[in-house]
Amino acid sequence: MATMKQVAQRAGVSISTVSHVINNTRAVSDEVRKRVLGIIDEMRYVPSAVARSLKNDKTNTIGVLVPNSSNPYFAELIRWIEDAAFELGYHIILCNAHGGAQKQAAYLRLLMEKRIDGLVLVASGADEDHDLLQRHESVPIIQLERALPGLGADLVLAGQEEGAWQATRHLIELGHRDIACVSGPADLPRSRERVGGFLRAMREAGIAVPDSEILYVEFTSAGGHAAFGSLLARARRPTAVFVTSDLMAIGGLCAASSAGVRVPGELSVVGYDDIGAACYATPPLTTMAPPKREMARLAIAQLIERIRGGHEPLRNIALASSLVVRASTAPLH
Amino acid sequence: MATMKQVAQRAGVSISTVSHVINNTRAVSDEVRKRVLGIIDEMRYVPSAVARSLKNDKTNTIGVLVPNSSNPYFAELIRWIEDAAFELGYHIILCNAHGGAQKQAAYLRLLMEKRIDGLVLVASGADEDHDLLQRHESVPIIQLERALPGLGADLVLAGQEEGAWQATRHLIELGHRDIACVSGPADLPRSRERVGGFLRAMREAGIAVPDSEILYVEFTSAGGHAAFGSLLARARRPTAVFVTSDLMAIGGLCAASSAGVRVPGELSVVGYDDIGAACYATPPLTTMAPPKREMARLAIAQLIERIRGGHEPLRNIALASSLVVRASTAPLH
DNA sequence: CTGTTAGCGCGTTCAC
DNA sequence: GTGAACGCGCTAACAG
Numbered sequence: 209m210a211t212m213k214q215v216a217q218r219a220g221v222s223i224s225t226v227s228h229v230i231n232n233t234r235a236v237s238d239e240v241r242k243r244v245l246g247i248i249d250e251m252r253y254v255p256s257a258v259a260r261s262l263k264n265d266k267t268n269t270i271g272v273l274v275p276n277s278s279n280p281y282f283a284e285l286i287r288w289i290e291d292a293a294f295e296l297g298y299h300i301i302l303c304n305a306h307g308g309a310q311k312q313a314a315y316l317r318l319l320m321e322k323r324i325d326g327l328v329l330v331a332s333g334a335d336e337d338h339d340l341l342q343r344h345e346s347v348p349i350i351q352l353e354r355a356l357p358g359l360g361a362d363l364v365l366a367g368q369e370e371g372a373w374q375a376t377r378h379l380i381e382l383g384h385r386d387i388a389c390v391s392g393p394a395d396l397p398r399s400r401e402r403v404g405g406f407l408r409a410m411r412e413a414g415i416a417v418p419d420s421e422i423l424y425v426e427f428t429s430a431g432g433h434a435a436f437g438s439l440l441a442r443a444r445r446p447t448a449v450f451v452t453s454d455l456m457a458i459g460g461l462c463a464a465s466s467a468g469v470r471v472p473g474e475l476s477v478v479g480y481d482d483i484g485a486a487c488y489a490t491p492p493l494t495t496m497a498p499p500k501r502e503m504a505r506l507a508i509a510q511l512i513e514r515i516r517g518g519h520e521p522l523r524n525i526a527l528a529s530s531l532v533v534r535a536s537t538a539p540l541h
Numbered sequence: 542m543a544t545m546k547q548v549a550q551r552a553g554v555s556i557s558t559v560s561h562v563i564n565n566t567r568a569v570s571d572e573v574r575k576r577v578l579g580i581i582d583e584m585r586y587v588p589s590a591v592a593r594s595l596k597n598d599k600t601n602t603i604g605v606l607v608p609n610s611s612n613p614y615f616a617e618l619i620r621w622i623e624d625a626a627f628e629l630g631y632h633i634i635l636c637n638a639h640g641g642a643q644k645q646a647a648y649l650r651l652l653m654e655k656r657i658d659g660l661v662l663v664a665s666g667a668d669e670d671h672d673l674l675q676r677h678e679s680v681p682i683i684q685l686e687r688a689l690p691g692l693g694a695d696l697v698l699a700g701q702e703e704g705a706w707q708a709t710r711h712l713i714e715l716g717h718r719d720i721a722c723v724s725g726p727a728d729l730p731r732s733r734e735r736v737g738g739f740l741r742a743m744r745e746a747g748i749a750v751p752d753s754e755i756l757y758v759e760f761t762s763a764g765g766h767a768a769f770g771s772l773l774a775r776a777r778r779p780t781a782v783f784v785t786s787d788l789m790a791i792g793g794l795c796a797a798s799s800a801g802v803r804v805p806g807e808l809s810v811v812g813y814d815d816i817g818a819a820c821y822a823t824p825p826l827t828t829m830a831p832p833k834r835e836m837a838r839l840a841i842a843q844l845i846e847r848i849r850g851g852h853e854p855l856r857n858i859a860l861a862s863s864l865v866v867r868a869s870t871a872p873l874h
Numbered sequence: 875c876t877g878t879t880a881g882c883g884c885g886t887t888c889a890c
Numbered sequence: 891g892t893g894a895a896c897g898c899g900c901t902a903a904c905a906g
Contacts, residue, residue, distance in 0.1 A: 209656075209679070211883060222893040227885060237891060257654040258594045259883035262898050267591065269634075278620035278817070280613055287611035290637050294644070299651060301602075302635040304623050311627070318632060321590040323542075346542070429821040462821040484611070488762040488795040490823035544899060555877045560901065568875060592899035595882050878905075883898105890893080 210253040219247045230255060261323065270511065271319040273303040273312065275332035280455065280483040281500075282330065285352070288504030289328060296512055298325070305332055320347065326511045331356055332396070348514035350507045354397055355524075362514065364507040364525045366498035368398065371529040372405025375478045375496045376450050378531055380413050383540035384448035384476060387415070390435040390460060391452045392427035399424070402452040402480060421446065425456070432456030436463035440475075447540055448476035454483045454495055461489055461536070472538035482532055492534035499527050543586040552580045563588060594656065603844065604652040606636045606645065608665035613788065613816040614833075615663065618685070621837035622661060629845055631658070638665055653680065659844045664689055665729070681847035683840045687730055688857075695847065697840040697858045699831035701731065704862040705738025708811045708829045709783050711864055713746050716873035717781035717809060720748070723768040723793060724785045725760035732757070735785040735813060754779065758789070765789030769796035773808075780873055781809035787816045787828055794822055794869070805871035815865055824868035831862045 216223045221240060228234045229244045236244075247253075261267045272289055274282045290300045301324065305312035312332075319327060326348040349361035353368070379387050389406045392399040403422060410417045423439065425431035432451060439446065440463065451457035457479030464471050471477055471491055479486060482497030506525055549556045554573060561567045562577045569577075580586075594600045605622055607615045623633045634657065638645035645665075652660060659681040682694035686701070712720050722739045725732040736755060743750045756772065758764035765784060772779065773796065784790035790812030797804050804810055804824055812819060815830030839858055 213883075223884080224886080224894080225892060228892090231885080233885085235891065240891085254650070254653045256595075256656055256883055257651075258591050258600065258656050259898090260885080261591045262589075262595055262883080262900090263885050265898075272635075276620070277623065278613075278617045280611075280616065280817075283613065283616035284611045286635070287609070287637060290610065290635055291639070294637075294648075299655070300635045302605075302619070302623055302633045304620060304627075306624075315627075317587070318590075320587045322632070323589055323591050429817065433821065458818065459821045462823055462825065465823045484613075484762065485791065485818045488766065488792045490795055490798045492795065546899075556899090557878080557901080558876060561876090564901085566901085570875060573876085589899055592882090593901080595884090595899080596901050598882075876906085878903105880901105880903085882900090885896105885898095887896085888894090890891105 210251040212253070212255070215244065215247050215251060215253050218251065219244045265323075266325050266515075267323050268297055269299050269301060269322065269324050270326045270328060270508075271301045271303060271315075271322075271324045272328045272330075273305055273315060273319075274330040275305050275307070277302060277304050280485060281453070281481045284483065285330070285500050285504060288501045289508060292505045292508035296508065298508075298512070307332070325515045326350065328352060328507060328511065329356070329361070330354075348511055350511040350514070352503065352507055360522060362510050362523045362525070364503050364510065364527070366503060366527045366529045368401040369405040369408070371480065371496040371498070372402040372450070372452065373409045374405075374529070374531055375480060376406045376409035378494070378533070378537065379448045379450060379476060379478060380409060380415070382448070382476060382537060385415050385540075386444075386446040387448045387450060388421045388423065388439055388446040389417075389450045389452070390423050390425065390432060390439070390456055392424070392431070392456070394424045396427070399427075399452055406450050427453060427456065429455050429459030429462070432459030433463045434459075436460035437467070440464065440467045440469055445469075445475070447474075448478075448537070451477060451479050454479040454481040454486045454493060457493055457495070457536075458485060458489050461491075461493070465490065471536050476537040476540075478537055486532075487534070489536070491536050494534045494537040495532055496529045497532045498529045502527060542589075543584040545586070545588070548577065548580050548584060548586050551584065552577045598656075599658050599848075600656050601630055602632050602634055602655065602657050603659045603661060603841075604634045604636060604648075604655075604657045605661045605663075606638055606648060606652075607663040608638050608640065610635060610637050613818060614786070614814045617816065618663070618833050618837060621834045622841060625838045625841040629841065631841075631845070640665070658848045659683070661685060661840060661844065662689070662694070663687075681844055683844040683847070685836065685840055693855060695843050695856045695858070697836050697843065697860070699836060699860045699862045701734040702738040702741070704813065704829040704831070705735040705783070705785065706742045707738075707862070707864055708813060709739045709742035711811060711827070711866070711870065712781040712783060712809060713742060713748070715781070715809060715870060718748050718873075719777075719779040720781045720783060721754045721756065721772055721779040722750075722783045722785070723756050723758065723765060723772070723789055725757070725764070725789070727757045729760070732760075732785060739783050760786060760789065762788050762792030762795070765792030766796045767792075769793035770800070773797065773800045773802055778802075778808070780807075781811075781870070784810060784812050787812040787814040787819045787826060790826055790828070790869075791818060791822050794824075794826070798823065805869050809870040809873075811870055819865075820867070822869070827867045827870040828865055829862045830865045832860050835860060
């Protein structure tokens with residue numbers, strides 16, 4: 209690939225002149241400018257971001273570390289993150305921690321070597337992440353949804369406890385009292401918060417919740433399917449279920465359908481996340497919708513402000529999620 | 542962030558010694574090695590990949606350009622691409638063309654500046670992409686699923702025409718003859734190939750296909766929903782539908798359910814892509830499954846071989862998709 | 875076994 | 891309006 213030097217030589221000017229016509233950083237006679245531009249085009253010269261980065265000590269790159277990018281919720285989040293970053297002239301290095309604390313650590317190391325300008329961290333919650341605290345050194349971090357204990361970084365979230373509370377309220381207001389909760393693994397903070405909101409709503413409504421009404425399963429459609437399977441096999445079935453993610457809820461809907469249980473006729477279901485598929489589930493899923501796009505936008509904006517040297521105290525930005533009522537919930541009988 | 546020079550100074554050795562202990566690139570006395578390693582740890586020194594890249598003329602980074610990363614099919618593909626790349630020591634820069642030829646061009650430019658080692662190109666098909674031909678200069682490209690006309694690059698695909706043929710055969714073998722086809726926009730090559738396979742299967746079976754039996758809609762669940770809406774409102778309804786993507790099929794299933802049409806009792810539906818949601822649709826969707834993981838693996842392997850200087854003639858790697866029979870298809874009456 | 879040195883491609887003084 | 895020269899952090903070829 210052509211270099212600036214070659215361009216300069218070919219155009220019969222100095223390297224610095226070429227640099228200046230490229231960056232419009234000082235006056236250049238029209239004649240020289242045209243000539244240089246011509247050569248650049250002719251030689252298909254493309255400036256090297258890596259040399260530039262070395263000089264300027266910034267890469268215009270931000271790392272995005274998520275548990276699993278193929279999960280629709282994260283996929284949608286990433287899409288908006290990418291979008292917002294691109295608007296502001298940044299690129300995304302996509303990193304899937306994918307469960308392994310090991311892979312996550314490897315990625316963090318690589319990101320540091322790459323000298324990313326900032327990091328978007330969507331913590332899985334399996335808190336092996338303390339390694340971060342040591343390494344992040346002055347690399348601005350924005351956390352999405354979940355604050356790592358002790359990591360001094362800004363945070364953007366859409367109150368999960370509050371959202372779960374709201375979803376549960378919806379069911380209670382429809383007259384339901386026998387409400388089960390299907391949650392992801394108990395050790396994930398994301399699960400814990402949502403279950404917390406559920407419990408608070410129930411408590412406030414004066415409804416006792418036996419332990420048996422809360423099922424902890426894998427954070428997948430398969431998990432939801434299994435949970436509904438056992439729930440619906442009971443002698444006394446709940447009349448409604450709050451499921452802490454749409455992915456699980458959709459699995460549950462599938463199980464209900466096979467079991468011949470009508471939703472919402474016999475069973476109301478409300479999910480969480482408002483992934484694209486929720487709208488076309490059978491029946492269309494009532495769910496809590498976090499403002500994914502806004503979260504991404506704010507996260508990137510805040511991160512870039514930090515990158516540009518903002519030294520304000522840490523910010524926690526909390527957004528509200530909204531209940532989207534579709535067809536999977538109905539008044540009790 | 543600490544630099545190699547500082548480490549060397551602090552350890553009382555030369556810069557090159559530090560370099561060599563880091564890269565294990567020549568013998569270093571145990572004593573010195575330990576000392577240097579100690580300082581490195583103490584100073585939290587992390588080598589700079591950008592300086593290294595400048596020197597070595599490679600970045601260990603590959604660009605991934607897709608139409609829309611939040612589409613579950615692409616999201617799943619990306620996840621496997623990321624996985625395969627990571628295994629081989631490469632990172633991913635994620636780029637959403639997202640429709641705009643403009644954004645795509647901007648990204649390509651940026652990727653060239655970043656000096657990516659290779660590019661994974663999942664062409665949207667809207668062939669504004671000819672700009673590529675000019676710029677890609679010696680940057681190895683691997684195309685997924687669709688070959689850009691005239692771009693001299695390797696290709697990995699899972700025969701779409703063949704897959705569509707197979708899906709249609711499945712319906713025909715179940716006894717269906719009134720089979721409609723719901724396709725994405727007619728101008729997308731992806732759509733055209735799949736419709737082609739459908740038509741071939743029908744023709745081979747001696748079944749005439751009036752134009753009215755092929756609906757072209759948006760490549761989304763909403764599109765599928767709309768298509769099924771109009772299909773099911775007809776006086777004479779098809780008994781089966783081949784839908785060229787699961788996303789559309791799921792939208793269709795939703796429409797069928799609202800219309801009170803039983804699937805597969807009154808209507809068989811087969812999709813394409815085998816996205817995660819297909820398995821938990823209501824009913825679980827019969828669909829063609831491209832070997833996404835294998836495609837990603839092969840694509841990355843081939844790309845990296847090119848990066849390492851492989852100069853064999855261009856390769857077209859074609860893989861077979863497999864039919865996954867679930868519960869959305871049944872014998873005719 | 876270790877140190878010195880010359881670039882990699884670019885931005886940026888400083889001098890003309 | 892233009893050019894020469896230094897250095898960003900690192901690797902590698904060349905001495906010792």
